[in-house]
Amino acid sequence: MDDLDRRLINRLQHGLPLVREPWRQVAQELHSHPSEVLDRLHDLLEDGVLTRFGPMFDVERLGGAFTLAALAVPDARFDAVAEQLNALPQVAHNYRREHRWNMWFVLACGTEAELAATLSRIETLTGLAVLNLPKEQTYHVGLYFPV
């Protein structure tokens, strides 16, 4: 990655303008050429530095039910419980965190009913109480990683 790659990544994190020839505008801002910018973007996707480029549809507005939940898993059982959870298709993310509540996961379900059923399924499977923390208010969403 060189300077142009970095500037391109930072610029595109703010979004591509919705115009017929968006790369012309981006290239101008970056003092480059549309074809050069497109080549770079192509390579960054190929190399796996970027995993996707395009509009990100809001999954919640398209329907579905989501929550962040946690378990306090005894150390000796940690890996086994992680495997139990990761086998469930509803578990979208699962992170180990340094805390008494040491397993944090996101559930993505089609409906609220499926979400509730999944939470009780996890309690039955693991024998552990789930800390269910659904979002109540959004103050900010804007993943930005300056590179």
Added chain:
Amino acid sequence: MIIPLSQEQMLDLRQCLERGLPLVSRPYDNLAEQIGAHHDQVLQQMQQWQDQGLFRRVGLVLNHRALGFVANAMLVLDVPDALVDEVGNRLGRAPGVNLCYQRPRRLPQWRYNLFCMVHGREREEVTAHIQRMLEQQQLSDLPHQLLFSTHAFKQCGGRFTPPSSQVWAHG
């Protein structure tokens, strides 16, 4: 006046976009060709979806771990209910805070009602950044904890397979 897309064309367009935006100089012409429409119709539809909040931007998903953003901290705070909106809006605007949500308390096990995600390259740097931020915002006195992730076990959706940062943003 540009004719709106038909329901079928809208669905087709959504499907095309799941693969991402075509990497060509005129991406909307390319999409229009695929769904049998004019580029102005496609652009109008995209603008409408954006205005409706169906997507925020035509942007990218970074492989943030590959780029070295491996320090991932969840800052949780116990904010008095009457202040949570004000504090949430303030912290949400603070540099480095990628996500900021209110979530329920679960007493007695869990007292924290405000969640912020902060990513960085090194743990010390992230910790220092957060401490500085809380001091600047005069929030250091609020009960809070920093939960660093040590391992990501799973980072993909199942049947709902939006890009990872999206599920993250919505959990």
